[in-house]
Amino acid sequence: MPETLFHHNRRRFLGTSALFLATALTGVPSMSEAASEPTAKPLDYRDNPFTLVYDGALTKNEPGKVNIHPSSYKLHGLDIVANVYTPAGYDPARSYAAIVVAHPNGGVKEQTAGLYAQHLAERGFIAITMDAAYQGGSGGAPRSVDTPTNRIEDIHRAADFISGFPGVDPYRLGLYGICGGGGYSLAAAKTDKRFKAVATLSMFNSGRVRRNGFQDTQIATIKERLTQASAARAQEAKGGAVLYSGDADLTDAQIAALPFDLYRQGYHYYWRTNAHPGSTFKYTTSSLMDLMRWDATDQIALIDVPLLMMAGSAADTLYMTEDAFPKATGTSDKEFFKIPGARHIETYWVPAYVEIALGKLVPFFSRTLGA
Template sequence: MKSKIIEALLIMKMAMSASAQNQNQYGLVYRGAINENVAGKVNIHPMSYKVGSIDVSANVYTPASYDPSKKYAAIIVAHPNGGVKEQVAGLYAQRLAELGYITIAADARYQGASGGEPRNTDRPANRIEDIHGMVDFISRYPGVDTSRIGALGICGGGGYTLGAAQSDKRIKAVATLSMFNSGRVRRNGFQDSQIATIQQRLAQAAEARNEEVNGKVIYTGDMNITDEEAAKLPFALYRDGYEYYFKTHAHPNSTFRYTMSSLLDLMTWDATDHIDLINQPLLLIAGSDADTKYMSDEAFEKAIGTRDKELYLIPGAEHIKTYFVPEYVNQAVDKMKDFFWTRLKFD
């Protein structure tokens, strides 16, 4: 009972904090977010660049006393499915910049403040190319040492980061937090609960593609539910996700919905299909109590191409709680500090 009361108080505190952060000039909705650039401290720099012909909206974080004439290791941060750069991706980008890295968090194309139509298209090839694009951009940023670029992928961004790192050897060290294998879940259902309906859902996706050809975009994944309905959702990931994305850390650009036609690509992709191609150092971080942990377990087992790998579990943490609970965030950052410090040969 005591732990439940503490958890409820924590959520209330986070909700009040997020409400105050709605006034953040950069739109950041995480605790401790930068609201102004101050000399001698970590600074944030809103950026825009193109991947292909589509505009990408990004935030670059530079470390305290940043000097563009010096050389810094850099880390790209890929956001969760439905998330945007102003939420957990921004939090970890800022925390890593506090450790001395130049970091970048960018909205995936078709999502957030980035361009692309139809909106909320979620195709693995697009998300992987977005990660390549972040590497392209940060490689040209003043002060970045291109031989010391790492990657952090969070939730769905973690699965796509594993996909990108298989071929992009500019990424010298790979970390994921609460990794979510979008292909496996869209195909099999969460915790493999929808295997019996795979063919039915593929047919629906194909029909949705037909509708798009005729100008009508069909979406799936919306969470238009009440608080009471959310509390009855069968998985902690979805219950906590509702609280995080719609209550405590809501952002107007963040949404769970995606085009149903995206399932044609999602359901035939898997983050672990060629994971043996990753030969870079690999760190998978997950909550010990997360109902998504099975995805990090599988990725770790299949990542046989690297000898430098670790599955690090945060005791007592659930998936969404690693996004904002200070105790869990601090543990994750401390682990990343050790990992990136040694693998990127930090000066």
């Protein structure tokens, strides 16, 4: 990745707070540990006319092939930007099943959400992926507000929009959430009965992690962090500066020394190999007031449609899917599938793992959406 692009795309740490980051940056891994991290050829968003940063991304629209349709619509007065992918031979006079794809925390539609949306279009579905409000290319100020209410409403509004897209059968809508988008998809599907099937990949329970810390390592500091979030909101209300959490700028050596695969591989994905200017992991500190009182698994027994939850068998985030799946008691048509050997970030881009995920995802949506 060119140096100018790297410095332009300053990201926040994938963990839960700057405090955790400070305590994590100790020690230097051995060469064998560093070498064990997966590598990918860096992609530059400026090389793609749609600024897509995933392997095999579309570079132009051609008749008879999968096409991408940059789109926009309003959400509570904000401009939301989205990409709609249509299958080869798309005919607006026909009837298609459609899938809403919700991106990971800090991600944008041009990264893994776009990769999976394109693959779903290649399998005959119409797929839409959008930048969350206050994030990426979508509108909203202050920037990088990250609250469950907003992220869930993003999903509802995407369903509104895609239901009116030419050729879409509004009675055959599916929902697919990745990482944080997976947690928010579970929440959205509890009440939005337009979705006839729900799938998640590497589900990340943002509320639990922001509240308890990753792998529940920060329970002792919950009160302290809530006090900081409350003070940040009070400062905003008085017209003061907006405070942000999770911002960090690490060297390769510091990245390699991080304690979890999620962080090490996340930095490489979001800062190095698949960087995009719309993708930033910082979030307003006041957002923690909403995040820390929320949980992706709360009342998910209300989900009464087919459910597929996928996660890497070697992912250090696996515990979140393991916790959520048994709580989804409202449907008997459900499956928990572990992608053999995959770690969290690897499910975003490693071709073999992506194909395994699609091998479950496509038959699931084909069966449940009548495609």
